[in-house]
Amino acid sequence: MGEISQDAVEKYLEENPQFTKEYFYKKLRVEALGEIFKNSQAMVKASVTFPELTQVEESALCLELLRSMQEEASSAELVTHRALQRLAQLLQADRCSMFVCRARNGTPEVASRLLDVTTTSKFEDNLVAPDREVMFPLDTGIAGWVAHTKKSLNVPDVKKNSHFSDFMDKMTGYITRNLLATPIMMGKEVLAVVMAVNKVNASEFSKQDEEVFSKCLNFVSVILRLQHINYLYSVESRRSQILMWSANKVFEELTDVERQFHKVLYTVRTYLNCERYSIGLLDMTKEKEFFDEWPIKLGEVEPYKGPKTPDGREIIFYKIIDYILHGKEEIKVIPIPPADHWTLISGLPTYVAENGFICNMLNAPADEYFTFQKGPVDETGWLIKNVLSLPIVNKKEDIVGVATFYNRKDGKPFDEHDEHITETLTQFLGWSLLNTDAYEKMNKLESRKDIAQEMLMNQIKASADEIKSVLKFKEKLNMDVIEDCEEKQLVTILKEDLPDPKAVDLYEFHFSDLSITEHELIKCGLRVFFEINVVEKFKVPVEVLTRWMYTVRKGYRSITYHNWRHGFNVGQTMFTLLTTGRLKKYYTDLEAFAMVAAAFCHDIDHRGTNNLYQMKSTSPLAKLHGTSILERHHLEYSKTLLQDESLNIFQNLNKRQFETVIHLFEVTIIATDLALYFKKRTMFQKLVDACEQMQTEEEAIKYVTTDPTRKEVIMAMMMTACDLSAITKPWEVALLVANEFWEQGDLERTVLQQQPIPMMDRNKKDELPKLQVGFIDFVCTFVYKEFSRFHKEITPMLNGLQNNRMEWKSLADKYDEKVKIMEEEVKKQEEENMNGKAAQDSGDGGDDKKSKTCLML
Ligand SMILES: [Zn+2]
16 A cells, blocks of 8 residues: 555545534544543643534543542532533533532521532542531522522523622622622432532623533433432431331330330441430329328429420430430439539520420521530530431430530531431331330239239128128018118118217227227227218218228228228327318318228238339339329229229218318328328428418418318328327337338338348337337427317327327337446447457457457347
8 A cells, every 4th residue: 555645535535424414523522531631630732623622521531530529539529619610611610519408407408518629629628518508598589589489590690680699708808790600400409509600701601502501411410419429328228227226126125115225226326427415314104192282382483484395394304314325435424413504504405395396407506596515525526517416206206315416526517318327217116115115004004913812812891790780670670671671760770889989088198999899999980970970961871881881991901000900090090080070171071081991991902012112112003103102002092993883982972072071081191191291291280380370260271161272282291190100109019010110021021032221120129119219209299289289179199299209219228238248248348358458468469350240139
């Protein structure tokens, strides 16, 4: 082949247009790429005038970006940065920016991510750190408008565009004149808005620029979509992990709410993508106990005015569990956290508990409404930045707690996906709570069933024969069936057989049951109701009254102290306080009826062991009632009796009267829990003080009776006075109390294998007198002293108490004397030994000391 002439070449090219086209494409591309790879700035020769130059550049750009994508797989921002640099160059734009779109608290917003990207600027300078980002709601600025309309925009003059906001310009001092903006979409979702700002060498961007812009951004959108898909994937996998693990733990643990929460929260901690989180558990008490309402009703304590949950509970965080995931993992449990604890001081958890909102806040310490701790919260130097707080709601829609997540691990603010994930989790927690609720309920039902069965097994309801032993209608009326008897006749024959109040000292504080049989005490009990004139007044069928009284007697177990005799004594003392003590003047006949009846039942089915024993031995009773365990049982038992119509002495009351009676049963029986006695002491004392100041009796009566709470406080204190009345009675009775304590001590030692407290330890019975003196001084004296001051008619009780104190004191002194003599002997012996030792000048005295200790015991 010879030399080829120019003509020949031209001719060939003209005849083979396809070849020609492909040749130049390839050739030019190689040249252009060569330029790009030689110079990082991708300077393309100005001499190249091929009409589709930009296409070449675009493909070159793609290639470069693809390569950098492979290299920088992790950072979409870095790749986008390069793309924006090229874009600035292609468009002859002064600079480019990217805003990301996201939603928080259900509101979409745009936030600056890459700012002021020029052909030569550095990535580090253009990337906006999460704590420095500028945010716009969608109704502010062109970026927001583009994100809202999802349409590209060419703005030749920003001054003429109503959506433009000069906020950023004012901040940076830069002047925006014209711009191109376009949304980066994924399906219907806007991921970002890219902007090219200020055309160089022209007054505005051209139609052609718009095309280049949108074409180039196809590539950017691939990068961003890829990143977003990756992110969504991680979100999904976190969500499913959380769901899976929570479900796992929820079913695993069905016992204790806190344990369950904790297990779930600990298991899923790595998927939560935050540095720290805390769970505040809310008190679920809807209604206060009646005795906690008293100080408020009496005006001694300000009623709660603080925030409440939507269902009306006071917002009380009874526990905070703080999970630390940054640095060394740690879990802190803060029971009864103070209001200024760093997790609470901001007011955000309270706000969430009050409103049930999800609150997603970035740069929380800068917030003006919530006062987050600005400095380090602990010695690790950890700082609060972004906060996501949400309520834990159970299926009944009650807010049971607040979960607060701090600082997303990558430093970015929490977004809607984090909101969704954590919401999933808190929903699960709430749901699991209902599960435990149901379980607890089941447990309660179970325990209740056990107790009901126990009651049945005991077969306490008085039989027909037993009733006949008190109500002698067969002998006296010559009737076979009680139904055939007239009520009036029954009343008459019953009253004939009831003991004479005077003969048995029924009205006396010094009444003693010792000479009366237990069966006779049933009749004494019935007599009490006739004495206060409630049988006829409230139409109590005497058969029912007799059956109830007999059944109450049978409800008491044969134990040393808390037996029927004690039950009767408390009822009799209540009656005496009302009548002889003249306290009846504050109460209606119905109230007196309920108070006396409740007093008779107040310790029904007592097991001879105290509340602490119930808890220690996890008896079914302890499972059923959280506090005042036994008292609540006595109350439930008494109410159960009344549910049986043949035992319901209140059957002819109207609904409101019956409800009053049940309420009084509650107040009086629960009031016998000595733990509550200390709560009502001062309230009672103030009442007595107030009445002492009154000029007339009428005034005092009015003062008490116009306020139901005052009546309740006195009533509750009367119950204490009744319940402790044994300590004011003859000396022999007081000793019986001690016996029963020792029996419980024996149970603790043998069944629970625990060391009982000294008062219940019969091995330490020598210490009992001293303990009794202490009990009288610290508990009992106040009650009877105040009652004697209130009504002088009650003074005999105080006298009885003081007499018994003397008895116990002398026993205690005798014991002390004995101990003193022993100690002196020991001391004497010690001294003798010491002297002996000194004489012998012997070195070993170690064994001596031991034997001395033994001697003392
Ligand atoms: Zn009692």
